[in-house]
Ligand code: SF4
């Protein structure tokens with residue numbers, strides 16, 4: 001990494017993926033159709049303070065204001081309570097990468113698409129101090145063939161494309177997230193969320209499910225399959241965790257409700 005020259009050098013070495021591929025990742029509405037068969041999908045909200053005017057404009061477009069910060073929602077794929085992603089093979093390689101359907105956010109780590117492209121150097125440095133402190137992918141400034149971000153732009157096309165697609169998905173899903181947040185604000189979990197720095201996670205509400213799946217590009221003929229598969233995945237998470245995980249129980253209630261009323 002050579003932040004003085006405005007360059008972030010990074011090369012994922014994969015064999016240490018056990019350090020970064022925890023139990024869940026985040027995805028956008030545009031990835032639901034290709035990933036609902038492998039991950040239980042819930043919604044998650046986080047609080048972001050804008051770092052500059054451009055960031056504030058984006059957060060305003062994708063989130064809901066909350067004092068000086070913004071609450072932004074995305075889709076959580078998997079179970080973050082677990083230490084290892086279900087799609088990480090025994091050789092520490094991502095099965096979805098091999099299949100060409102790796103989530104966009106996973107394709108841009110340790111960068112983050114919620115922040116502006118021109119501020120990714122700060123994200124990169126901050127991640128190294130926090131979640132990615134044991135990551136072996138940070139290269140020195142001598143290793144210039146591994147430059148990923150330079151002078152405010154991603155210079156490797158796969159990063160640039162995944163970054164663009166993630167942000168585009170966030171814009172497309174913003175209306176759904178705001179609607180869900182309005183309901184969550186009425187619940188007691190919301191005040192605990194505001195007091196902490198964590199994630200506010202919830203099931204996709206039954207009344208929004210089909211509209212959301214339509215917007216996600218899922219054919220109406222696949223709705224039944226979505227509900228059956230997601231119900232099975234949530235049940236499996238509950239069984240393997242062996243404890244009460246409210247969000248998966250809520251998901252199952254949602255799917256039962258929809259199955260009983262529509263299908
Ligand atoms: S820890 Fe870093 S280098 Fe290792 S797999 Fe994860 S992102 Fe790649």
Ligand code: SF4
Pocket residue numbers: 017020021022024025085086087088089093094095096097102103106
């Ligand atoms: S989907 Fe792949 S890259 Fe993403 S967390 Fe899981 S194993 Fe890692």
